[in-house]
Each structure stands twice: as C-alpha cells, then as structure tokens.
Amino acid sequence: MTTSLPTGVLEHLDPNEVEVETNVRTEASLTKQFIASIKEQGVLVPVVAVREDGKVKVRAGQRRTLAAREAGLASIPVYISDTDLDTATRLSQQIVENDHRLSLTSVDRVKGIQQLLDTGMSMTKVAKRLSVSPERVKKSKAVGESETAMSALISGEVTLDEAAAIAEFEGDDVAVDRLMKAVGRNYFEHEVERARRDRIAAAEREKAAAPWREKGFAVLSINEAIAAEMVPLHALLTADGNSADESAVKNPDNWAITLSDEAVFTDLEGNPVDESLIDWSTESDPEAKAEEGMLHCDSVVEKIEWVPSSYFCVNLEAEGLTATGWYGTADASRTPDLTSDDLERKAAEKAERRRLIALNKAGDAAMSVRRKFVTELLQRKTPPKGTATFIAERLVADPYLLQRGGDVASELLGGDIRSGELLDHVTDARAEVVLLGVTLGSLEFLTPRDAWRGPGPVHAAYLQFLAANGYGLSAVEQVIAGEKSAADCYGELA
Numbered sequence: 001m002t003t004s005l006p007t008g009v010l011e012h013l014d015p016n017e018v019e020v021e022t023n024v025r026t027e028a029s030l031t032k033q034f035i036a037s038i039k040e041q042g043v044l045v046p047v048v049a050v051r052e053d054g055k056v057k058v059r060a061g062q063r064r065t066l067a068a069r070e071a072g073l074a075s076i077p078v079y080i081s082d083t084d085l086d087t088a089t090r091l092s093q094q095i096v097e098n099d100h101r102l103s104l105t106s107v108d109r110v111k112g113i114q115q116l117l118d119t120g121m122s123m124t125k126v127a128k129r130l131s132v133s134p135e136r137v138k139k140s141k142a143v144g145e146s147e148t149a150m151s152a153l154i155s156g157e158v159t160l161d162e163a164a165a166i167a168e169f170e171g172d173d174v175a176v177d178r179l180m181k182a183v184g185r186n187y188f189e190h191e192v193e194r195a196r197r198d199r200i201a202a203a204e205r206e207k208a209a210a211p212w213r214e215k216g217f218a219v220l221s222i223n224e225a226i227a228a229e230m231v232p233l234h235a236l237l238t239a240d241g242n243s244a245d246e247s248a249v250k251n252p253d254n255w256a257i258t259l260s261d262e263a264v265f266t267d268l269e270g271n272p273v274d275e276s277l278i279d280w281s282t283e284s285d286p287e288a289k290a291e292e293g294m295l296h297c298d299s300v301v302e303k304i305e306w307v308p309s310s311y312f313c314v315n316l317e318a319e320g321l322t323a324t325g326w327y328g329t330a331d332a333s334r335t336p337d338l339t340s341d342d343l344e345r346k347a348a349e350k351a352e353r354r355r356l357i358a359l360n361k362a363g364d365a366a367m368s369v370r371r372k373f374v375t376e377l378l379q380r381k382t383p384p385k386g387t388a389t390f391i392a393e394r395l396v397a398d399p400y401l402l403q404r405g406g407d408v409a410s411e412l413l414g415g416d417i418r419s420g421e422l423l424d425h426v427t428d429a430r431a432e433v434v435l436l437g438v439t440l441g442s443l444e445f446l447t448p449r450d451a452w453r454g455p456g457p458v459h460a461a462y463l464q465f466l467a468a469n470g471y472g473l474s475a476v477e478q479v480i481a482g483e484k485s486a487a488d489c490y491g492e493l494a
Contacts, residue, residue: 008081010046015068015076018049018056030067037131038064039071046077056080106160107153113137114144139164146170158183165192172199186472189372193365205259208306212259216252219259222310230256230312236321244321249311254318260309263357266301273300275353280453304357309350358493359486362476363449371444373471375412378437382429384469387436394439394461401442409441417441452479452486 047061056078058065068076104112116126123141127134139160143149146167153163162183169175175195182191209219220228236244249255265273279290283297290296313319377384394401406417413434415422422434443462451459463481467473475492478484 008079010077010079012075013056013078015065015073018047018058018065018078020058020062020065030063030070033131034063035067035070038067038073040128040131042073043068043076046079048079048081050081106163107150110140110144110150110153110160113140117141136160142167148176152180152183162188168192169195169199175199186470187474188472189369190366190472190474193369194362197361197365201261205261205306208259212257212308218256218314220256220312222258225256225258225310225312228256230314231316231323233311233313235324236313236316237324239320239322246311248319248321250319254313254315256312256314257308258310258312259306260354261304261357262307262309262353263360264303264305266303267295268299268301270301280450283448283450355486355490358490359452359476359479360450362474362489362493363452366474366477367447367449369474370466370471370477371412373466374440374444375414377466377469378413378433378440380433381427383432383436386465386468387432390461390465391435391439394443394458397461398458402438403442405442405445406438408445409438412441412444413437447480452476452489455480455482 043061043064045061045064047058047064049056049058049061051057058078059081065076113126113130116129117123117137121129123134123137127137130137143153143160143163146163148170149158149163149167152158152166153160157180158166162179165188166176166179169179172195175198178191179188179195182188212219225232233244233246233248236248238244238248263275265275265278267273273295277294278297278300279294280297282288282290286298288296313321316323410417413422417434417438422437423431426434440462443458447459447462460481463471463473463477467481473481473483475484475489479486479489
C-alpha cells in the first residue's frame with residue numbers, strides 16, 4: 001500500500017501575515033542565537049502551511065516563523081499544501097518531524113567551522129555567518145588544530161570548552177595529563193589557570209637561566225641533577241677537609257645549578273627587608289598599626305627573583321674537592337655541618353619560603369578564577385537562591401562590611417558603585433543582585449591571595465556561598481574555607 005503525499009506551491013510571504021496554529025511545542029525557545037541566525041541567513045527551510053478561509057496557517061515551522069518576525073524579515077518561504085490534514089494527523093506529523101531532527105555534534109561543528117576557515121573566511125565572518133560568538137569560533141579552531149584535543153572531543157570525554165583548554169597546552173604532556181584528570185570536575189578552571197601560570201614561570205626560569213649558561217654553568221632541574229648522580233655542594237669537602245661553600249665554585253664549566261623562584265622583599269625605596277620583620281596581620285588593612293619594631297605590609301614590596309637554589313659539581317678532581325657521606329668515600333664525620341642546628345634552621349627557612357611562594361601562587365591563580373566566576377554570577381537579572389539571607393548574615397556579623405572593597409565591587413559589577421548608575425531603571429530583583437555585588441566585592445577585598453595564612457569565619461562564609469552557587473573551590477581555597485590544612489594543600493601542589 002502506498003500513501004499519496006500532498007502537493008502544493010511555494011510562496012514568499014510576510015511572516016507577520018501568516019497565522020501560527022497550535023503546535024506540539026509548548027515553548028518556542030527563541031534564543032538570541034537562533035534569532036540572529038535567522039536574521040543573518042534568512043529562513044532556509046520553508047515552513048509548511050495550508051490556506052483556509054483566506055488565511056495561511058502554519059502547520060510546521062512555528063519557531064522559524066516567530067524568529068523571522070523578531071528578526072524583522074520582510075518575507076519567508078512558505079510551502080502551502082493543497083491538502084488539509086485532520087488534527088490527529090497534523091499533530092503526529094509534527095512529533096515525527098521533530099523526532100527525526102538530528103543536531104550536529106560538537107565534533108561536526110568544529111570540523112565545519114574549520115572547513116569554513118579553510119576557505120579563507122576570517123573568524124569574525126564565520127562567527128557572523130553562523131550567528132555564534134567569535135570566542136566559540138576561536139575555540140573550535142584551536143581544537144581542530146590539536147590532535148590531542150580533537151581526539152578527546154571525538155571520544156566524548158570533554159566539552160568544547162575543555163577541549164579548547166587542552167588544545168592550549170598541546171605538546172605539554174604534564175599539563176595535558178593534569179587537565180584530563182580534572183575534566184568534568186568543578187575545579188577544571190583552576191587547573192587551567194595553574195597550567196597557564198606554570199608555563200609563564202617556565203618561560204621566566206628559562207630567561208633567568210640564560211646569563212648563567214653564558215658564564216658556563218649547566219642549568220638543570222633538580223630531577224635532572226639527581227638522575228645524573230651529581231654531587232651537591234653541601235656534600236663536598238675542600239682539600240683541607242672543611243665543608244665546601246660557594247667560595248669553592250671557581251670554574252663554572254665544572255658546575256651545574258638549579259634555579260628556584262624566591263620571594264624578595266624591599267621597602268618602598270628598594271632596600272632589602274627581612275621577611276621576619278613584616279607584620280602580616282596588617283595586610284589589607286591600611287589603618288592597622290604594625291607591632292613595635294616591625295613593618296606594615298603596605299610599606300613593603302614583594303617581588304619574585306630566580307636565584308641558584310643548589311650547586312652540583314660535575315668535575316670534583318678539577319675543583320680539588322672530595323665527596324662525602326652517601327656521595328663518596330670521605331668520612332661523613334668530617335662534615336658536621338650536614339647535621340648542625342644552623343644547617344637545619346636554614347633548610348627549614350628555605351622550605352618555609354618555598355611553601356609560602358607555592359601557596360601564594362595558588363592563591364593568585366584562585367583569585368583570578370574566582371573573580372571571573374563572581375563577575376559572571378553578578379550579570380544575572382535575578383539573585384541566586386539564598387542571597388537575602390546571606391547578605392543579612394554578613395551585615396549582622398559586620399555592620400561596616402559594605403564600607404570596604406568599593407573598587408573591587410565596581411570591578412565585579414562592571415560599573416562604578418558610587419555613581420548610582422548600576423541602579424538606574426532596574427527591577428527590585430536586579431537591585432538585590434547589585435547589593436549582592438557590593439557585599440561580595442567587600443568579601444573579595446578581604447580575601448587576598450594569602451588569606452590561607454589566617455582564614456576565618458568570614459572567608460569560609462564567602463567561599464561556601466560561592467560553592468553553593470556552582471563554584472568549585474581550589475585546594476588553597478579549601479584551606480581558606482577551613483576544609484583542608486595548608487600542609488595538605490602544599491603537598492598537592494608540590
């Protein structure tokens with residue numbers, strides 16, 4: 001048995017002059033992207049209609065018709081069937097028509113965008129033609145050019161955003177491995193930021209290594225030095241039996257060094273400052289007074305410098321040195337410095353500096369990701385659930401809270417909170433979002449990169465509110481929120 005299909009004619013009609021009948025779709029879902037696409041490309045697939053009582057009634061193509069009206073199109077293609085259908089047949093055909101639609105996969109879209117770019121079309125034009133954001137085209141291009149990211153996308157392991165982040169680190173196996181382990185986790189963005197900062201640090205280390213190499217030193221990582229079984233300076237004896245120090249480093253060709261980034265503190269005039277003389281309790285509080293004999297944080301400048309952390313001799317005979325202990329045959333008892341209180345103290349101080357730098361770096365990275373999240377959160381027209389209670393609790397705990405962090409709040413809200421422009425012609429719901437922004441700005445101001453040093457209830461409340469609204473806390477933020485110790489966090493970062 002064969003079914004005869006209805007015939008008809010194709011006409012181009014004003015979308016405002018056709019009538020949209022009841023559809024199985026209860027929600028037209030006219031997104032901005034869909035309307036923009038219709039405006040740019042027009043209606044490519046004709047809508048289906050019947051002519052009844054002098055009116056053209058749309059039977060299939062509700063969204064296209066409504067979007068064409070929104071886009072201001074003068075006409076759309078309409079296939080007007082000669083045969084009207086009974087209600088049951090019409091509705092069943094609408095259901096089947098929608099069921100048979102198969103959306104492009106993420107892989108198909110990436111490949112399609114890459115094909116458009118291959119024709120010579122610019123990313124801006126591709127974005128306009130497809131009515132997508134330039135950022136989406138940029139990410140698709142990056143993924144399409146990365147074998148690792150494309151493979152992960154094809155396998156269904158990652159989203160386009162995650163694949164784009166992985167593509168950014170193509171060739172860096174360590175970074176890619178870390179990112180793949182974080183895929184689907186709410187701390188993925190933190191791993192991306194960490195990888196970016198590690199890459200910057202590696203470039204800075206390489207730049208710092210250049211002058212040392214010019215002098216003749218080999219510059220290695222600590223793992224490379226250990227793998228080569230090089231003897232460290234602290235395990236060497238001079239010809240007269242004394243422990244060797246940096247004065248024993250005579251010919252750079254006989255030595256290798258490792259570099260580490262150390263925090264260096266100076267006063268505002270550039271004079272070196274001992275870190276132990278800084279009163280850290282004054283940080284983020286200009287009005288606080290430092291303890292007697294100590295310096296206020298605002299009077300100190302911190303910068304990072306790459307300095308030799310260890311020296312390794314590669315030619316003991318040429319330098320007239322002897323290895324001791326585990327590294328040689330010399331009597332370990334002749335090297336009391338190896339177990340002296342002074343050496344242990346210096347080692348402890350060095351370890352503490354390394355911990356400080358690592359956790360502060362993690363705090364910097366977390367702050368960057370966190371502020372991006374808060375900025376996006378504050379773009380809402382309505383406040384997140386629990387906003388009023390959260391604000392009330394914070395103001396009861398600290399009635400002067402909103403007097404702090406004005407500049408941070410302005411940055412997060414994208415406008416000067418002092419001018420009042422953020423409240424012009426807004427709804428009550430949006431006004432509550434603005435108030436939330438002022439509150440979060442103050443809390444963010446009170447949560448600097450080294451808040452892990454002295455976390456308190458105010459920090460925990462702030463981060464827990466963000467977490468309740470979908471933000472994934474990084475390891476260092478878990479320390480600030482009181483969920484993890486600084487030692488555990490440092491162990492994860494090492």
